[in-house]
Amino acid sequence: MELAIVGLGKMGGNMAERLLKGGHAVVGMDHHADARARITRLGGRAAEGFKELLAALAAPRTVWLMIPAGEPVDRAIADLRAAGLAAGDTVIDGGNSNYKDSQRRHAQLATAGIRFLDVGTSGGIWGLAEGYCLMIGGDAAPVERLAPVFQTLAPAKDRGWAHVGPAGAGHFTKMIHNGIEYGMMQAFAEGFAIMHKKGELSLDLAAIAELWRHGSVVRSWLLDLTAQALSKDAALDAIKPFVPDSGEGRWTVAEAIDLDVPAPVITLSLQARFRSRDAESYADRLLAVMRNQFGGHAVATKDPARH
Numbered sequence: 220m221e222l223a224i225v226g227l228g229k230m231g232g233n234m235a236e237r238l239l240k241g242g243h244a245v246v247g248m249d250h251h252a253d254a255r256a257r258i259t260r261l262g263g264r265a266a267e268g269f270k271e272l273l274a275a276l277a278a279p280r281t282v283w284l285m286i287p288a289g290e291p292v293d294r295a296i297a298d299l300r301a302a303g304l305a306a307g308d309t310v311i312d313g314g315n316s317n318y319k320d321s322q323r324r325h326a327q328l329a330t331a332g333i334r335f336l337d338v339g340t341s342g343g344i345w346g347l348a349e350g351y352c353l354m355i356g357g358d359a360a361p362v363e364r365l366a367p368v369f370q371t372l373a374p375a376k377d378r379g380w381a382h383v384g385p386a387g388a389g390h391f392t393k394m395i396h397n398g399i400e401y402g403m404m405q406a407f408a409e410g411f412a413i414m415h416k417k418g419e420l421s422l423d424l425a426a427i428a429e430l431w432r433h434g435s436v437v438r439s440w441l442l443d444l445t446a447q448a449l450s451k452d453a454a455l456d457a458i459k460p461f462v463p464d465s466g467e468g469r470w471t472v473a474e475a476i477d478l479d480v481p482a483p484v485i486t487l488s489l490q491a492r493f494r495s496r497d498a499e500s501y502a503d504r505l506l507a508v509m510r511n512q513f514g515g516h517a518v519a520t521k522d523p524a525r526h
Contacts, residue, residue: 222243224283230343234285284313
């Protein structure tokens with residue numbers, strides 16, 4: 220098949236490469252010349268603007284956006300429409316957009332006869348070799364037409380991709396997926412932290428991670444990646460304990476509150492990420508002072524010569 224990919228970064232560039240290797244025709248667009256050059260080297264075509272991009276495609280045209288969520292997606296869609304996007308064409312948002320935005324975009328484009336699919340995309344930097352998990356929301360017709368594209372991007376033709384529901388369902392499913400991911404990551408992190416603290420046993424954390432990969436009930440791809448990281452640096456001395464979040468965890472917690480669904484693990488894992496960013500925690504300092512006030516517990520103070 221033939222399609223365009225806008226945004227040739229770590230995910231978009233690798234997706235374009237996987238599609239090209241799978242025999243599809245890809246037109247790539249990116250602000251960075253080296254990203255466009257990569258697509259050209261792989262046998263694809265590159266465009267520097269939306270008019271050029273659309274002109275390179277035969278109708279009905281398909282444009283897959285792999286760009287940051289929020290305003291950049293709305294701007295790209297507006298620019299595509301100004302450049303000549305027409306009825307029968309399909310826009311795919313493969314980024315981490317809020318599902319409510321996807322529902323809005325689907326409704327707006329439908330008035331012009333333009334199809335919109337929201338595709339939650341998981342696989343990260345490993346997707347090029349392993350394939351991507353694709354959670355697709357939107358109308359059935361464009362999903363069926365673009366099935367060969369999804370089959371090539373997925374780990375196999377018959378697995379790793381699915382039409383999960385109407386507009387918004389793809390990004391909603393990906394949001395929950397990432398919320399679960401937060402909880403799993405936090406559980407592994409806490410468990411290994413406890414073992415790391417038990418110095419008297421001299422536990423080899425890299426070896427234990429590798430052990431658990433085989434036959435254990437907690438074996439998973441996440442554990443595979445953890446084992447790989449620990450094999451390189453089990454002490455993690457060079458790593459700063461700062462963990463960002465990309466938004467989906469927050470949205471998952473907000474949705475749980477709206478739906479009156481208890482989600483303590485996901486909620487606390489999100490809070491743990493917030494805590495990791497506060498090297499000078501006022502709350503922790505106040506806790507120390509309160510313990511001193513009611514119990515006379517000693518308070519550790521900073522060295523004025525160093526601070």
